[in-house]
Amino acid sequence: MKIERVRFEPLSLAAILALGVLFAIPLLGLFQDEEDLARRQNRALNEAPEWSTLVSEPSRFFAEGRAWLSDRALFSVDASVNYRKFKYYGLGDSPAANVAREGDLVLPIATDAANIDYVSVTGSCPAEQYWDQMTQSLTNGWAEINRVAELEGLSTFGVIVPSKPVLYADRLPRSIPSEIRAQCVYTAENESPAVRIADSFPDTLTYPLADFMAERDVDHFYPLENFHADGMAASRAAQSLIYLSSLEPFREPEFTIREGNADMEPALGFARRVNFQRPDYASAADRSNILDREVQQGARLRGNQISAFFNANAADPRRVAIIANSFGARIAPDVASHYAETVQINTNGMNRQTLIRMFRYLMDGSFDQILFVMHEPGYYNRVRLFADAMLEAISLEPDENAGARVADVSFGPVSFSEFDARGWLPPGQNTELRWSKGGRPAFIDIPRSLFGEGNSIQMRVRLFGPEVSDERWARILVCGQEDADITDRLNSSLEPQILEIEYDAECGSRMTIEFQSSEQPSGADLGLTQDRRQLGIRVDEIQRVSRR
């Protein structure tokens, strides 16, 4: 090309150079300490793209490069934190898409900011159509737990801790769809499955919603800014549980307002100091390293799953184990103020084998009581999970009608909102089999928002049976319409089939996949388990497939 006559005024040259330098400042972030950066972002940073992909897959190279650069750009963490703070404090808004806020009431509504399915709310407020099935399943599960414990000479007690969506149902943020808010109000005001099961087992299980309701407007009771019930609410839950589990009177504590960090930091994106009503016996029990190590080694658990306490002035001289999710850590100090020895085990993220091992250890005679603490969202799943693991721990077959091992998939909408970055359900959930009972339909219900444009759902499906025959049949319906191709594939082979289902626009906002099958052999017939109930279709390894 002929040399062009493009000239700059000296000042314009300096100005453009200055612009170039100023815009390049975020690149200084490439020289940051990566470990520190990863710690601040609380995740692994994206790796630099492979140079070889620049030629073979340029779009992938640049997409990975974009992610790599975005992770390291100077001020990116500060910008994110400050923008969120500005939204929270400056504008009075929720700082994240998956958190709803109205005034002081802050609550998570979804696990994934990119997929707002309100599962964190609906988990506490299930639709009424599922209540009967849930109650039945809960009743069966809790009865199994009691039966196993009785056989092992233990006593078991449980508390279902009311959650914010139910406790403050009438004050939920308006950003939550009105039908979900109405569902929560209905749950709070009527005989929900939690109320019914607590009424069915008044000696072993409690759901202190009425007690919570009476005090919910006490300053910092829950507190409103926290995800977990903490402070006074946790104390009331512990009190309610100990009222069942111990003959010794629970000492009514005094409460003092103290400041602490709200546990919503991962969702909010920044730490927030709030007030809690702390009971005066918070330090009544000492942490017991000896007991902690004993349980770690005996049950082969990780140290961060256990908190052990020793109380020299306990009202009740017994040794108890609290089996819980993350909420257990809030209630454990209250329980430890009453019992001589308390071990709290957080079962979040535990796989089935670990749970079985843990129950084997707990039922070997060294504990007097097992106390189950279940936070309201998802408590029905936990009852089933615990019952199943306890049965397995003592190699006992479940009752014919128990809802433990063979999960009733039709029991409620199975929410697949928790796909991880690779499109799979998180560890622990993906391996969980979902079986339908032979002769009964099973449903998977997936919100449209989960699919996104161009995505589909892939799953491994198998119809059980020793041979292909006319008596052995399966049918799959997508939003009420039979998918003949899938049905044919499933009927013509004994092997598991990988099925890919794309979103059908006629399904509306949710896509329901219905599995129907003939009555099949039991797990015991097939030599898989000791379970003698008839199996139907097994669905597992569900993943979202991105077409992008």
Place this chain on the structure above:
Amino acid sequence: MVFSSVEFLFLFLPVFLIFYIALPALRNITLLAFSLLFYFVGEGYFLAVMLASIAINYVSGLFVAPGVKGRGPALAIGLTLNVAMLVYYKYIGFLAQDVFQLPANDWTTDVHLPIGISFFTFQGMSYLIDVYRGNARKEMSPFRLAAYIAMFPQLIAGPIVRFSTVANDLRRRVIRLKHVYYGLLFFAVGLAEKVILADTMAKVADAIYGRAPDELQASTAFLGGLTYSFQIFFDFSGYSAMAIGLGLILGFKFPRNFNFPYISQSITEFWRRWHLSLSTWFRDYCYIPLGGNRLGPSKTYRNLFLIFLLTGVWHGASWNFIVWGLWHGFFIIIERFGFSKVLEKMWIGLRVAYTLIIAYIGWIFFRAEDLTHGLQMLARHFAFSEGGASVWEFLDNETLIVLAMSFVLSTPVVLWASRGFIAPPAYGAWMKRNPMWKYGLGVALAAILIIVSSVKILAGTYSPFIYFRF
């Protein structure tokens, strides 16, 4: 790669600027090389499509200039190749399946749409026609023509720049401090329009249009349309302002693309204020060659109908875009038929309201996934039942503030008010003398807008420009 992304703002742009000033003898080559890289980052090997477009227009351009024998057929061949490429990549699936109902096959389904193809194809065609008409000189340097067609500031979302607009600047240009000042201000204002206004509105519009229409209350359907009306304006206007700003910093003066269209008092005026580079393109290369308004009323109406049909088709291969184009065309025709005289007698507020309602209804079809969705969303505006998602599911304080800002900033009020304080970016007499402090305030404003926008971008809240798909 979009202008409001981390990789463009903080890597591509500074590296390019430094190369641009560091290689005095190779500034157009630098511009071309970075433009090709810009496209390659976004589209990978579909860069070849753009290179083919450049080659077609360069070779055709050599044979269409006045005085060259056989230039008529050469123009026809050049234009046919341009149109054929556009039709294949953009419309083949729609034509085969929706129009001709042919069975699906690999050649008609899953055809990737190279971003910006409508823009660079129209630039190439305008080059050939201008050279043919003698309005521009044929470009002998393939690199210079490539720099014109591929120039990254306006490559993928306009404005559509005529070759004659930049031909002289490609050969010789002097970049003065005021170019940089105005360019910076344009860029900063455009970035803020996109990141602060359009993206905030997009969150609401996308969420509402992502729901089934029968799940929405009437007021929510209206909120979706309202926020989308602001989103598309600030998104596209913002991109154009950034393109113009970058062009100025590089020494080019791109044409104005928007002039506060939402204060228009008729649909005819709306199209004199909305996407000016496209409407003038259709006027100069289609409407006038078809006879314009010189052949009597019936042919004028026919020509207007065709132009707006083409305008709709240009925006996308889908019936809803065609309906959108014809919707506007219908009102242009009835205004020409005499309704404009009725409008003139109305109070100015009613005239603006009329225009906004027509434009608003058009945007419903423009935003919808397809024609059925558009009709359902429109019908939902009149469904006054209690059920469905309320507006409060989609609004928070930030959105309300940005919505209020959008109302104000879609009018020239702030521009007029700010003239007393800062030296504003200008299109016409843009070298007009201003006191130095006004430039200082202008730089301060640009810095604030860029910093605030950057915070939002770094916080991970940006979204791509929606005009890419056209």
